[in-house]
Amino acid sequence: MPGIFVAYVRWVERFNWLLGRVAMYSLLALMGVLLWGAVARAAGAPPIWTDEMAQFILMGYFMIGGAYALQLGSAVRMDLLYSRWSDKTRALVDVLTIGTLLFYLGILLWGGWESLQYAVEYGERRRGLWRPYMAPIKIIMVLGILMMLLQCTAFLIRDIARLRGKEI
Template sequence: MPRVLVTYVRWVERFNWLFGRIAMYALLALMGVMLYGALARAVGNPPIWTDEMAQFLLMGYFMIGGAYALQLGSAVRMDLLYSRWSDKTRALVDILTVGSLLFYLCVLLWGGWESLQYALEYGERRRGTWRPYMAPVKAIMVLGILMMILQVLAFTIRDIARLKGEEI
């Protein structure tokens, strides 16, 4: 494989691994927000922001951690035949089916980008009492989808190398 592709695969996997590890700490922040909200309600002073903040933290965890989960092989896969195949057969099937995944992710990225632009242009806020700005959440969504696309492309390069008898 050309050196630039090997470098790309290693860079993307390091980047996604680092961000995935950082995203895991969002669960601690989520637990803290939920605990604070529960304690404040018990005292009789319910905060207006804890439920929405918990939703935003969970979405960030989910979107940023998606590429990391894919990298670790924790994504759900229909495994009736796949586990019985050789590495080269798996690589070939992955290469043949990656187009549909990339199409789906590109449509998501396009929609997310349009939504982010709208949120930035009009100062979009969520309905409700707290009314937080939506642009930061949508930016995290776009980043997470982009990270997934980069990881899928890295897997495809890895699969092509495997078909050629090389390992990255």
């Protein structure tokens, strides 16, 4: 495998690992927001922002943590046959099927980018009492989709190397 592909796989996996750690610790922020909301409600002064902020943090956790979950192999997979195959057979099947995932993520990225552009251009806000701007969560959404796309291409490169008898 050319060195640039090996460097790409290592960079993507290192970056996704770091982002996954950030996402993992964002659950502490989520717990803090929910705790604040519960205490404030009990005190009789419910804040209007806690529910939507919790939803935004959870969305960020889900989107940023997606590539990390793929990297660790903790994503859901049907293992009826896959677990019984050799490493080369798995790599071949992955190379043949990853195109559909890359296509799906590409369409998702395109739609997310269009939505992000709209949110930035028009100052889109969420409906409700708090009315937060949508651009920050859409930036996180686009970043998460992009990192999943990059992680899948890293998997593709890794599987092609495995089919050629080399490991990255």
